[in-house]
Amino acid sequence: MHARSLAAIGVVAILAVGCSQPAASRSMSGAIKPIALLGSGTAPDTSRASLEATVRTAEARLKTTPTDAASAVRLADALLRQARVLGNSGLMIRAERALRIVLNADPQRYDARRMLATVLVSQHRFREAIAEAERCQQVRPTDGWSYGVAGDAHLELGEYEQAFAAFARMNALHPDAASYARLSYARELQGDLDGAVIAMAMALEATSPSDPESQAWHHAQLGHLHLAQSRVTDAAREFEHAAFIFPDHPLALEGLVHAASRQGRHADALAQAERLISVAPSPGALALSADELRAAGRTADAARRDALAEAAWRTDAPEPARLALFLAKRGDKIDEAVRLAESAARERDDIFTNDALAWAYFRAGRLEDAVRASARALRTGTADRDLRARAAAIAQAAASGTK
Amino acid sequence: MASPARRVFLTATVLLTIIRGITLSAHPTATSFVVIHAAPAAVAVSLTTDARPLLMKLEALAGVTPSPADLPLDAVDTRIGALGATIVEHLELDLDGTRADLIVRGIERVKDRPDAIRVLLTSRTPSSAATTLRWRTSLFFGSYPLAVRAGDAMSAVPDAEQYEWLSGMAISQPYRLGAFAAPQAGWRHAGRLVLIGFTHILPVGLDHVLFVLGLFLLASNAKALLLQVSAFTVAHSCTLGLAMAGWVRLPGAIVEPLIAASIAYIAIENLVTTRLSTWRLGVVFLFGLLHGLGFAGALASLGLSDGHFAATLVGFNVGVELGQLAVVLGAALVVYALRLRPDQYRRLLVRPASAAIAAMGIFWAIERVL
Numbered sequence: 091m092h093a094r095s096l097a098a099i100g101v102v103a104i105l106a107v108g109c110s111q112p113a114a115s116r117s118m119s120g121a122i123k124p125i126a127l128l129g130s131g132t133a134p135d136t137s138r139a140s141l142e143a144t145v146r147t148a149e150a151r152l153k154t155t156p157t158d159a160a161s162a163v164r165l166a167d168a169l170l171r172q173a174r175v176l177g178n179s180g181l182m183i184r185a186e187r188a189l190r191i192v193l194n195a196d197p198q199r200y201d202a203r204r205m206l207a208t209v210l211v212s213q214h215r216f217r218e219a220i221a222e223a224e225r226c227q228q229v230r231p232t233d234g235w236s237y238g239v240a241g242d243a244h245l246e247l248g249e250y251e252q253a254f255a256a257f258a259r260m261n262a263l264h265p266d267a268a269s270y271a272r273l274s275y276a277r278e279l280q281g282d283l284d285g286a287v288i289a290m291a292m293a294l295e296a297t298s299p300s301d302p303e304s305q306a307w308h309h310a311q312l313g314h315l316h317l318a319q320s321r322v323t324d325a326a327r328e329f330e331h332a333a334f335i336f337p338d339h340p341l342a343l344e345g346l347v348h349a350a351s352r353q354g355r356h357a358d359a360l361a362q363a364e365r366l367i368s369v370a371p372s373p374g375a376l377a378l379s380a381d382e383l384r385a386a387g388r389t390a391d392a393a394r395r396d397a398l399a400e401a402a403w404r405t406d407a408p409e410p411a412r413l414a415l416f417l418a419k420r421g422d423k424i425d426e427a428v429r430l431a432e433s434a435a436r437e438r439d440d441i442f443t444n445d446a447l448a449w450a451y452f453r454a455g456r457l458e459d460a461v462r463a464s465a466r467a468l469r470t471g472t473a474d475r476d477l478r479a480r481a482a483a484i485a486q487a488a489a490s491g492t493k
Numbered sequence: 494m495a496s497p498a499r500r501v502f503l504t505a506t507v508l509l510t511i512i513r514g515i516t517l518s519a520h521p522t523a524t525s526f527v528v529i530h531a532a533p534a535a536v537a538v539s540l541t542t543d544a545r546p547l548l549m550k551l552e553a554l555a556g557v558t559p560s561p562a563d564l565p566l567d568a569v570d571t572r573i574g575a576l577g578a579t580i581v582e583h584l585e586l587d588l589d590g591t592r593a594d595l596i597v598r599g600i601e602r603v604k605d606r607p608d609a610i611r612v613l614l615t616s617r618t619p620s621s622a623a624t625t626l627r628w629r630t631s632l633f634f635g636s637y638p639l640a641v642r643a644g645d646a647m648s649a650v651p652d653a654e655q656y657e658w659l660s661g662m663a664i665s666q667p668y669r670l671g672a673f674a675a676p677q678a679g680w681r682h683a684g685r686l687v688l689i690g691f692t693h694i695l696p697v698g699l700d701h702v703l704f705v706l707g708l709f710l711l712a713s714n715a716k717a718l719l720l721q722v723s724a725f726t727v728a729h730s731c732t733l734g735l736a737m738a739g740w741v742r743l744p745g746a747i748v749e750p751l752i753a754a755s756i757a758y759i760a761i762e763n764l765v766t767t768r769l770s771t772w773r774l775g776v777v778f779l780f781g782l783l784h785g786l787g788f789a790g791a792l793a794s795l796g797l798s799d800g801h802f803a804a805t806l807v808g809f810n811v812g813v814e815l816g817q818l819a820v821v822l823g824a825a826l827v828v829y830a831l832r833l834r835p836d837q838y839r840r841l842l843v844r845p846a847s848a849a850i851a852a853m854g855i856f857w858a859i860e861r862v863l
Contacts, residue, residue: 180636180658371634371661397553398634401546405525406635406661423562 136171136303144168157195159202162188166205171303177370185209200229207239216243234264248439250470267296281471287315306336313345322352340370347378356385373402410434415446418453428454441467445477452484460484530642531626531670536616544569544610551576574600583631588623604745628665636660641668683808690812703850705820707759710843717769724774728781734806736789748786750861755780757854763847
């Protein structure tokens, strides 16, 4: 391959990094996680082997007929799922390429366009995704899918009113696993954890038994919600269930790390974290393992793992807001943390970016700015424990007039 | 009929729009990626990534004291070089299931990416006897593209069968070297290089394009143009060949700013003189030598200089000449379409265009030095 071509691919990779997970819910460690794929009710078998077989078959068909829309959509769906179980954001570039070829030949291919909107959300190209989703809405105003995609994108941008309205419309048009999962996340963001659990359980029930990947995803989400309610045993059960249905699913592994850690089983937590790193490496997974190493008293190893996490956030999967929060929590490079968080906040006004900004300001001694950003972080009424703990610390400092 | 000034303005607007559409910089940028070139005699691996994060990773993996965050880039390179054993430890190149011995051959800066470096490695194991190749690294914790070239197979365009996206420590698919390792005929190899040479001028070599346009603008007739282009061609062919043979070597950090300066010089001279002098031909020849080193650098960075020396030299050069010819023909068409009188030609075209080229050359020169 021509190195310049590879360089160009690399540029696309920059756009795609940090987007190893499509919108629109959040993992326990703050990583953005995918909502159940749209149309999961009719999803094909999505075991790891089946996903690989689907990709192979679809790519073989596209090789002979690149404009075969059905194959391109099937390929994109399988690649999206593979991306989230492997943490390989590059696969979404393949998905987009296949869909673009179809749409260039026939811009009226609705199924390809709505899948493209989903792929764009997963690449964090939110404005483009909204534009494509709105085009789909004009063509088929009664298709819930495009409202779900538009809602995901609005959510990531911090445009919560539009997001929640889009999810409500999606639910009204076509209640299914995908719309229930979105409803659950909307409730979670607004602090209604009980309501979120009910909606997620409905989503799980509505998921096809032949779609183990989605089933595992929903179990992991339920585990996450239980964890948020401090029901650690229930959470661990859900994570175990997810790992049983889809072995080594990253969300299941990540959940098991948290559950074991909350139960004080740090050796188990560390083992699961190491497994997570080997299955789907990410800066978040490295930071998680660093926490467990620290809890186990291995501070030197933890520091080295932190360094790997920081380096990975800088180059392998750049996520400025998460790097900013990481640096601010660690307490060094505070100026850079502020710079990164401010830069991220110019792009996105979601509560998690504002949380990172607030904490960076707080650690930099800019209390007034921290209070303002913290208020933005709390504006949906989220019950996120870590976010609330940081907000409480900022509020307390503001009340006592200290920095 | 539009006035000459209006025609010039309109044409300039259209051209600028087209150029903006292609690229605003001379060369594109990239993030981390790996290129493996499995030539019969050896396997070459180049790993391109951001320097500081790489050092951070290597120090963490080696368990050594971390360097300060504000370490100068030169010192970062040196530290990375000193941690070559850790790099090798975290790379796996398997030939038929046997891990090949890799050695760090060098570390170089990446053109137009001041924070990035390229780590060049080779294996002591020849790939000629191997049938499959697989790759894995534990230096990346996200997804990255891997490109594999075997034998003399190379392509100027992405080929889905020759690259894949890997995530972190995932092992690559097995690449069957036999499928594309058969030596190609020299002429076929040269044919591929023609395309690569052409694309090095159009559309990615905006700096070379501007240099050729600078030559074109001072040429009042075909003979003047031919003399300049010939001097340039002979010169860059010489240094390209000498550099490919390993007899001449200048770091990109020196060559690239000088190429930019040569663009500025040619354009500025266009503003102060109207006739083609012997001096100009000499200067063009000297600058051609520089551009040849630039072309050689591009060839080296593509890993295309191994094998078929003559075919590579001829093919790439022909491609470059065709690219230059396309630029000259395009410019001639524009001039023809404008139908300017000699005084108008200089006032409305040569001066403003040369000023713009000079500004761009100066900008690049500063940018490449910094």
